[in-house]
Amino acid sequence: MVCYDTPLVTYGLIRLQTPPGFRLSGVATAHGWHALAPYRWDAETGTLHRIEELPGGVTHLQITQPDTILVRADRTLTSADAREAERRLRWSLRLEEDLSEFHALCASDQALCEAVRPSGGRLLRCPTLFEDVIKVVLTTNTTWTQTKAMAARLVATLGAHAPGDPSLRAFPPPEAVAVAGEIVLKEQIRLGYRNTSVLRIAEDVAEGKLDLEALKDSDLPTPELRKRLLALPGVGPYATATLLMILGRYDELGIDTELRSHVSRKYFNGEAVSEKDMRAVYEHWGQWRYLAYWFDPQ
DNA sequence: GTCCAGGTCGCGC
DNA sequence: GCGCGACATGGA
CATH class of the missing domain: 3.30.310.20 (DNA-3-methyladenine glycosylase AlkA, N-terminal domain)
Incomplete structure (x- = not known):
C-alpha cells in the first residue's frame, strides 16, 4: 500500500x-x-x-x-x-x-441526499478571499454571461502570465488592480458601476488598510464577520451571505431573485413570497441553511 | 429604443 | 427602519 x-x-x-x-x-x-x-x-x-x-x-x-x-x-x-x-x-x-x-x-431526506452526494456539499472557492470578494461583486445585478465576461476581461487584461504565453494568466492580485486604475477598468475591463467598488477594495488591500485574507480561518463570531464583509463597497446583504458561505459559515441565506423564485415555485405554488417566507422554509437547518437551500431539489 | 439581469447605495420620509 | 430611483454594461 x-x-x-x-x-x-x-x-x-x-x-x-x-x-x-x-x-x-x-x-x-x-x-x-x-x-x-x-x-x-x-x-x-x-x-x-x-x-x-x-x-x-x-x-x-x-x-x-x-x-x-x-x-x-x-x-x-x-x-x-x-x-x-x-x-x-x-x-x-x-x-x-x-x-x-x-x-x-x-x-x-433522500432527494436532498442525492443532490448533495456528488460534491459532498463542498462548494469550490478561490485561493484568496480577495478573488472571491471581487467575483461575488461581479455577480450582482447582472447576468451570468456578463459575470463570466467581466472575470475573463479582468484576468486577460491584468493577470500575470508566463514569459511567451500571454494566453494563460493568473487572477490579478490587489496591487495589479490598484495600479491599473479607473481608466483601464472603465475602458478595458468594463465592470460597469462595479468599477468603483472593485478599485476601492483592491486599493485598500494593496495599501494594507484591509486584510481580507485574515478573515479566512478566523475565529471571529459570524455576526462580526458579517459586519466586516457588509462594510465592503459593493457588498450588500446578498453578497455578504455568499461570502459567508465561501468562508464556511452557512447559517445565512443569500436573499436574491433565485432564492425567491425557488421558494415560490417549490413551496408556495408559484405565488409571491416574502423574505420572511423564504427564511421560514430553511429556518430549521440552523447553521446549515445556505447548503440546505443550495442543494434543495426543484 | 426599452427592459432588465442571482443588488447596492444614498436619499427622503 | 422602509420605500424608491439611479446606477454601467450588454444581450434579448
Whole structure:
C-alpha cells in the first residue's frame, strides 16, 4: 500500500490526500465558480484547470482525480512552489472542511441526499478571499454571461502570465488592480458601476488598510464577520451571505431573485413570497441553511 | 429604443 | 427602519 505524505512532488506533479468520498467533479461543478477565469472545467476529461502565480512563476495547474487528487504543472516546481500550490488548492477544494453534521442531517431526506452526494456539499472557492470578494461583486445585478465576461476581461487584461504565453494568466492580485486604475477598468475591463467598488477594495488591500485574507480561518463570531464583509463597497446583504458561505459559515441565506423564485415555485405554488417566507422554509437547518437551500431539489 | 439581469447605495420620509 | 430611483454594461 502506498502512503502519500503530503506533498509528494515529482517534477511538476503533486498528489493531495482527500477526505473519504471526495469527488473532484462534484466539487468543481457544485456552483458556477469553475466557469470564471482563471478556473476552467473540462467535463470531457474531468480536469479542473487553474492558472496560479506561484513563487517560481505563473503555472498552469491541471487537477484530476484518477484515485487521489493529482495536480500536474506545466513546469518543474520547486518545493516552495509545490507547498504553495497545495496550500491554495486545499483551501479552494475545501479539503479540510468537516461537513459530517450536515451529511447526517441530510440523511432523512433522500432527494436532498442525492443532490448533495456528488460534491459532498463542498462548494469550490478561490485561493484568496480577495478573488472571491471581487467575483461575488461581479455577480450582482447582472447576468451570468456578463459575470463570466467581466472575470475573463479582468484576468486577460491584468493577470500575470508566463514569459511567451500571454494566453494563460493568473487572477490579478490587489496591487495589479490598484495600479491599473479607473481608466483601464472603465475602458478595458468594463465592470460597469462595479468599477468603483472593485478599485476601492483592491486599493485598500494593496495599501494594507484591509486584510481580507485574515478573515479566512478566523475565529471571529459570524455576526462580526458579517459586519466586516457588509462594510465592503459593493457588498450588500446578498453578497455578504455568499461570502459567508465561501468562508464556511452557512447559517445565512443569500436573499436574491433565485432564492425567491425557488421558494415560490417549490413551496408556495408559484405565488409571491416574502423574505420572511423564504427564511421560514430553511429556518430549521440552523447553521446549515445556505447548503440546505443550495442543494434543495426543484 | 426599452427592459432588465442571482443588488447596492444614498436619499427622503 | 422602509420605500424608491439611479446606477454601467450588454444581450434579448
